[in-house]
């Protein structure tokens with residue numbers, strides 16, 4: 164393919180091999196991975212470079228399987244300086260729980276916790292240093308045209324055209340709508356408060372989750388005896404809690420969390436995130452692929468949403484490479500269809516597991532008791548624990564080349 168690797172303009176309109184709509188963690192990782200393999204890429208994101216006016220309170224659990232993508236892309240060392248290894252996961256129901264440790268998947272850590280701001284900054288630095296990739300910040304796209312030999316992303320008075328556009332533009336994806344791909348699912352009547360707390364006792368690398376009657380609460384280890392708190396509540400309650408004065412929030416937290424989270428002090432802003440479960444009916448079409456939240460949104464319990472997006476990236480890079488090696492048009496539906504086949508099953512299975520946990524543990528007491536008992540029994544069976552550990556570590560299923568061990 165004669166256009167592979169060659170970008171035609173430095174100020175627009177742009178013509179490249181792959182146009183990426185959205186420069187969140189998924190879009191930037193994809194851009195970097197494709198750039199490293201020699202494809203000319205333009206990424207457009209509406210956020211302005213270095214905008215710190217809306218800090219992201221999330222910290223991501225990245226499984227060790229997905230972490231290998233960052234290792235392969237050469238940004239692991241920068242991330243490690245600020246990341247906290249997760250060596251154990253504990254989930255508690257009302258009468259029992261399950262706990263598994265890194266050794267059960269033969270790794271020093273199940274994964275790492277990294278602040279969203281740290282990850283996005285490291286990715287943006289690497290993308291800006293990659294000659295094959297152009298990152299357009301503060302660039303809102305308003306229209307996507309598909310069909311013919313190119314997809315075109317309209318950005319104000321300029322545009323990006325490429326044989327393939329990848330929608331990495333989050334849950335309200337414009338690219339997905341332009342491709343007429345249905346996004347099926349539902350919102351939960353719940354929302355997650357995300358913030359940082361200083362812990363009253365050392366976390367020892369343990370990620371902990373407790374299933375309270377209104378939803379799960381997760382405490383995920385960060386540097387300096389801090390933790391990322393994800394507290395799920397009915398949506399209206401979550402908004403009210405987020406608006407409380409810090410000391411009143413701490414009192415409510417102590418009331419609800421009790422011994423699970425003693426003496427925690429609020430040390431960061433609070434943001435409330437809506438929670439839903441949505442999956443695109445397919446992840447590709449003629450001239451389009453979807454990755455990350457544009458393709459699927461799941462409950463944040465167990466911290467798997469971005470991990471799924473990173474696995475999309477790794478699989479898509481292999482699918483594009485395979486098509487290019489065979490001399491095919493990388494945006495043709497026939498070249499892209501293995502991507503949906505590869506990824507959608509994993510996403511559906513993970514989403515179903517999250518849905519099961521979320522529904523079961525907010526059900527009537529007898530159901531919660533039965534589920535707690537089942538979890539406790541599973542926790543006593545070493546093969547079941549190993550399976551949970553490998554699933555949480557992102558090492559199940561067919562692994563793409565960026566995730567190879």
Ligand SMILES: Cc1cc2nc3c(=O)[nH]c(=O)nc-3n(C[C@H](O)[C@H](O)[C@H](O)COP(=O)(O)OP(=O)(O)OC[C@H]3O[C@@H](n4cnc5c(N)ncnc54)[C@H](O)[C@@H]3O)c2cc1C
Pocket residue numbers: 184185186187188189190207208209210221222223224225302303304305331332333334337355356357393436454455456457463465466467468469470471472
């Ligand atoms: C509280 C909480 C905690 C979570 N914790 C974890 C965790 O521990 N581990 C994990 O794996 N996942 C976690 N997740 C899920 C994770 O946050 C998402 O899966 C991830 O952010 C998706 O990344 P993305 O790049 O696909 O989308 P986004 O992060 O939504 O990025 C989309 C980008 O597209 C841009 N964009 C959209 N439309 C336009 C437009 N028209 N023009 C220009 N730019 C546009 C936006 O500016 C944005 O930068 C959590 C989610 C929540 C809510």
